[in-house]
Amino acid sequence: MPPATVPSTSATHSAGRSSRIAPHSHIRGLGLRPDGIADTEAAGFVGQNAAREACGIVVELVKSRKFSGRALLLTGAPGTGKTALALAIAQELGVRVPFCPMVGSEVYSTEVKKTEVLAEVFRRAIGLRIKETKEVYEGELTELTPTETENPLSGYGKTVSHVVIGLKTVKGQKQLRLDPGIYEAILKEKITVGDVIYVEANTGAVKRVGRSDAYASSYDLESETYVPLPKGDVHKRKEVIQDVTLGDLDAANARPQGGQDIMSVMGSLVKTGRTEVTEKLRREVEKVVKGYVEQGVAEVVPGVVFIDEVHMLDVECFTYLNALLESPMAPTVVFATNRGNALVRGTTDVISPHGIPVDLLDRCLIVKTEPYDKAQVAKVVQVRAGVEGLRLGPGVLDKLASEGERASLRYALQLLTPASILASVSGRREIALEDIGEMNELFLDAKTSATKIGSVAGLQ
Ligand SMILES: Nc1ncnc2c1ncn2[C@@H]1O[C@H](COP(=O)(O)OP(=O)(O)OP(=O)(O)O)[C@@H](O)[C@H]1O
Numbered sequence: 425m426p427p428a429t430v431p432s433t434s435a436t437h438s439a440g441r442s443s444r445i446a447p448h449s450h451i452r453g454l455g456l457r458p459d460g461i462a463d464t465e466a467a468g469f470v471g472q473n474a475a476r477e478a479c480g481i482v483v484e485l486v487k488s489r490k491f492s493g494r495a496l497l498l499t500g501a502p503g504t505g506k507t508a509l510a511l512a513i514a515q516e517l518g519v520r521v522p523f524c525p526m527v528g529s530e531v532y533s534t535e536v537k538k539t540e541v542l543a544e545v546f547r548r549a550i551g552l553r554i555k556e557t558k559e560v561y562e563g564e565l566t567e568l569t570p571t572e573t574e575n576p577l578s579g580y581g582k583t584v585s586h587v588v589i590g591l592k593t594v595k596g597q598k599q600l601r602l603d604p605g606i607y608e609a610i611l612k613e614k615i616t617v618g619d620v621i622y623v624e625a626n627t628g629a630v631k632r633v634g635r636s637d638a639y640a641s642s643y644d645l646e647s648e649t650y651v652p653l654p655k656g657d658v659h660k661r662k663e664v665i666q667d668v669t670l671g672d673l674d675a676a677n678a679r680p681q682g683g684q685d686i687m688s689v690m691g692s693l694v695k696t697g698r699t700e701v702t703e704k705l706r707r708e709v710e711k712v713v714k715g716y717v718e719q720g721v722a723e724v725v726p727g728v729v730f731i732d733e734v735h736m737l738d739v740e741c742f743t744y745l746n747a748l749l750e751s752p753m754a755p756t757v758v759f760a761t762n763r764g765n766a767l768v769r770g771t772t773d774v775i776s777p778h779g780i781p782v783d784l785l786d787r788c789l790i791v792k793t794e795p796y797d798k799a800q801v802a803k804v805v806q807v808r809a810g811v812e813g814l815r816l817g818p819g820v821l822d823k824l825a826s827e828g829e830r831a832s833l834r835y836a837l838q839l840l841t842p843a844s845i846l847a848s849v850s851g852r853r854e855i856a857l858e859d860i861g862e863m864n865e866l867f868l869d870a871k872t873s874a875t876k877i878g879s880v881a882g883l884q
């Protein structure tokens with residue numbers, strides 16, 4: 425029987441940040457057929473077929489690892505779905521491929537250097553799948569008894585001196601006496617009797633595999649994963665697969681107190697006393713990783729960095745990006761911008777398409793999003809209303825569609841929620857035409873707002 429493998433998804437996402445998904449929650453992917461052709465309406469997307477197909481090709485290239493070190497640039501007017509496309513790419517890639525979104529302006533932090541912010545994102549976008557054979561104690565937890573002793577030094581009563589656990593497999597049973605540190609880990613993972621767990625023999629790291637089959641309940645809806653009672657001995661060698669990123673490894677090596685299980689992977693690298701991720705540390709981590717790849721222990725999974733509003737970066741960042749793209753372990757980069765010709769930030773006179781210097785533009789595949797017509801706006805509004813659980817009265821969809829065509833798709837979408845509040849205030853469950861009318865009096869779209877101010881100030 426092949427050794428059981430335990431997929432771990434926690435590491436890749438441990439460093440993940442909250443994403444800006446809410447306005448895009450209706451997008452579930454690119455909506456492409458198996459032959460790569462876009463259906464006009466699929467996966468929450470409406471239209472934008474050419475751009476979706478182009479993104480589909482990029483997804484295929486990323487999956488087959490042929491696009492690292494290259495860049496895709498999404499351009500188009502505001503509200504034409506560039507951010508939505510990038511998020512769809514992430515969904516198509518799946519959770520195993522790291523996807524690291526950021527906004528151009530995030531580099532302007534007062535605490536961290538601009539280039540450092542970029543470097544870190546790029547490191548988090550390189551995944552590593554590590555296969556390790558570890559010596560473990562695995563089984564269903566049958567007993568968990570912490571032993572307390574009086575602590576003579578502190579006045580605070582008792583401390584846990586050790587913990588006794590019982591582990592059961594199909595073949596046998598074993599009782600282990602473990603360090604109190606492991607008891608803490610057990611509490612942290614919320615492990616209880618009846619869970620299948622394993623304890624790594626060398627590091628003492630504890631992992632919960634799932635709940636033992638024997639405890640499976642008859643409810644259909646449950647988040648619990650049930651696993652069979654492990655076969656073989658309690659004490660054995662087991663193949664473990666872990667997904668981590670270079671960013672995780674950098675951080676774990678810079679601050680060696682945390683990341684118990686990551687540390688076991690990189691054990692050879694730990695040097696205490698480091699508190700900062702330096703370029704030197706990164707090179708060292710890379711060297712170790714290369715060694716693992718050569719031995720066939722680890723596999724590199726290049727992911728994607730998404731930089732939205734890329735025109736917000738300055739010339740220093742752009743130069744650094746060129747260098748990052750050329751490094752041997754580079755992820756795929758997706759940029760998005762709604763600017764046409766613009767001044768490159770940080771220069772006084774360099775005007776360039778999209779505010780991106782030409783040498784970086786030269787490395788980009790450019791995909792343009794098209795403006796929407798009224799029918800397409802109507803469809804997106806309808807999709808969004810469905811997701812937000814809003815009901816539209818007669819004529820409302822048509823009204824919103826013409827608003828969207830006049831101003832922008834985003835404006836039409838933004839009217840939806842406040843209009844639904846107006847409707848519920850008036851005790852209706854459906855958004856009516858008058859709610860939209862009132863919204864238009866209360867709120868302005870960008871063009872109207874600018875015209876009004878312009879005419880008042882005599883700027884027109
Ligand atoms: N083709 C589409 N199908 C469905 N929803 C769409 C489509 N295009 C855009 N949307 C939705 O419209 C809204 C605006 O789109 P998005 O934020 O992607 O625009 P953008 O091109 O990134 O604009 P900006 O340049 O202002 O950043 C989002 O809620 C997005 O999910």
Ligand SMILES: [Mg+2]
Pocket residue numbers: 506507508732760
């Ligand atoms: Mg956007």
